[in-house]
Amino acid sequence: MAASAAISGSPKAGMPAAKPAQVSRRRTFAFFCMVFGMFMAILDIQIVSASLAEIQAGLSASSEEISWVQTSYLIAEVIMIPLSGTLSRVLSTRWMFVIASGGFTFMSLMCATATNIDQMIVYRALQGFIGGGMIPTVFASAFTVFPPEKRPVISPLIGLVATLAPTIGPTLGGYLTDLMSWHWLFLVNIVPGIFVTVSTYLLVDFDEPNFELFKSFDWAGLGFMAAFLGSLEYVLEEGPLNDWFQDGMVLFLTVVCVVGGVSFFYRAFTAKHPIVDLRAFADRNFLAGSSFSFVMGIGLYGLTYLYPLYLGHVRGYSSLQIGETMFVSGACMFLMAPVAGILSRKLDPRVMMGIGFAAFAAGTWMMSGMTKDWDFWELFVPQILRGVGLMICMVPINNIALGTLPPERIKNASGLYNLTRNLGGAVGLALINTIVNNRMDLHLQRLREHVTWGSSTAVETLNAMTMNFQSLGSDASQAALRTLSNMVRREALVMSYADVFLLLTVLFVGLIFALPFIKKPRAAPAGGGGGH
Structure with missing residues (x-):
């Protein structure tokens, strides 16, 4: 290999070190x-x-x-x-x-x-x-x-x-x-x-x-590569946000990715100049x-x-x-x-x-x-x-x-x-x-099991929040519930x-x-x- 000579070891004993190549x-x-x-x-x-x-x-x-x-x-x-x-x-x-x-x-x-x-x-x-x-x-x-x-x-x-x-x-x-x-x-x-x-x-x-x-x-190889990599990137980007194959476009482009990938690799190994x-x-x-x-x-x-x-x-x-x-x-x-x-x-x-x-x-x-x-x-x-x-x-x-x-x-x-x-x-x-x-x-489900009416801590927290929102009148309890729910979601996210x-x-x-x-x-x- 051409690289072998360029990346050989140290100079042999008794021989002068090669002068570093200049750029x-x-x-x-x-x-x-x-x-x-x-x-x-x-x-x-x-x-x-x-x-x-x-x-x-x-x-x-x-x-x-x-x-x-x-x-x-x-x-x-x-x-x-x-x-x-x-x-x-x-x-x-x-x-x-x-x-x-x-x-x-x-x-x-x-x-x-x-x-x-x-x-x-x-x-x-x-x-x-x-x-x-x-x-x-x-x-x-x-x-x-x-x-x-x-x-x-x-x-x-x-x-x-x-x-x-x-x-x-x-x-x-x-x-x-x-x-x-x-x-x-x-x-x-x-x-x-x-x-x-x-x-x-x-x-x-x-x-x-x-x-x-x-x-x-290799124009055919270019087309297959574009279909393979482009659809793969889309599926990886959008799949987690759209429940993966529940989304029609993600499912369709997954098929395109598979077909394009198989065709691309076939061309890569069989074309004269892939x-x-x-x-x-x-x-x-x-x-x-x-x-x-x-x-x-x-x-x-x-x-x-x-x-x-x-x-x-x-x-x-x-x-x-x-x-x-x-x-x-x-x-x-x-x-x-x-x-x-x-x-x-x-x-x-x-x-x-x-x-x-x-x-x-x-x-x-x-x-x-x-x-x-x-x-x-x-x-x-x-x-x-x-x-x-x-x-x-x-x-x-x-x-x-x-x-x-x-x-x-x-x-x-x-x-x-x-x-x-x-x-x-x-x-x-x-x-x-x-x-x-x-x-x-999973964390939301587990946290909600603890944030119930049977939990004294949850009830005390909700009551304190309701008191803080009393200026809203009849909406105080709803505002407190929304705030508590957002706190639970935030903890689950963290x-x-x-x-x-x-x-x-x-x-x-x-x-x-x-x-x-x-x-x-x-x-x-x-x-x-x-x-x-």
Whole structure:
């Protein structure tokens, strides 16, 4: 394999150490511009999450329709991510990224000008589809443009962006909406997007296009992949909210997903030039890295979803307050990035992953004891542990998955690798919503068994509430009953959130025990390039 020589061990005794490969400043700057474009694309997944109520009011949308502002983006992005490997080989990294960043910027402008929910959904889908091509292109460039001795710097950088962007999305979105308006969630992309597009066009020269590949382009495979991934994302997003197969659309798209999936995998293994080359999964390290990336997607997107839910529904926080509270994890990731780079030089990646999973599990374990009164300071340490855990995990996972593949397979493999993280997030959100709904029903039933007329505590509480509402006259008893009922529902909701955090703890502890089964990757050569 071509990678074997590049990732061999230390120089033999008596031989001078090889001079670290140099990367021109032009290429380095071009790569950093691409990283910033990827940051915007990932940020836009979650930037709307804390501001959906304001967008709903501005577009006069229903509560069912507004969720599609996020869902349409995710569905479209998850289709583009694996497709980007083929398009990048056809068009070249330069033109692939110019089209992706330019299209993403234009569709951001269109989202800001949307006057109704239908326009917004279409623009968001196009924004996610076009912009999704930036994400795997950056990962592929990191492992093809830079030599192995540079990876202790480059890998933490892309790991930081991949985890930091969705984490600070609610924070930035909350600030923009509170200080200006929801339109600035999209307008904020315009100037940086133009800069990234122009600089990429002028500076990127990593490879050449291969238009011959268009002649054997697998259009049928593309259609099957779009049907499979698009319907899968819809089912995972909407299923928990609509009693799964009780909803006609969820049932129909489940059938589409199964048929599309079977057809896609058949094409992938029989077509001469498949739309996505699945042979990368034959590499043991890539398979292991992608599997861990899938689980990290559950933790990354799941907790970015759970924290705002608790703060908004239980604590009654505004979008700005939610953003300020969620900022802790983002700050920790930023501070941990150079530490993760240093550790990646000194520690076995399996040890790093073990430390990261342990930190993550410790944070979710603490959250499993949450109550309705938990505030910023109760969430402070769990968020620190989450930020530290994510950053320490992502660097070795990236290196294990992509660091030992030959250069000609990295573009395609990068799309598959990033897809696993997004699918992990989608599966995680579906499981979290299903667990919250089911456990809340169970906790409500158990709490109601205690909140009855036979319970002296319940009766005393109800009487005290009735006295407080006496200014309402004859409606005092009804107001007291409604308040008590809302208290019971709130407690059941908090208990169901705690159950999800406990299950996440079990999941990440289980990952620690799976680490010994990973094959230790071959060490990168020692060199001084990483720090320059």
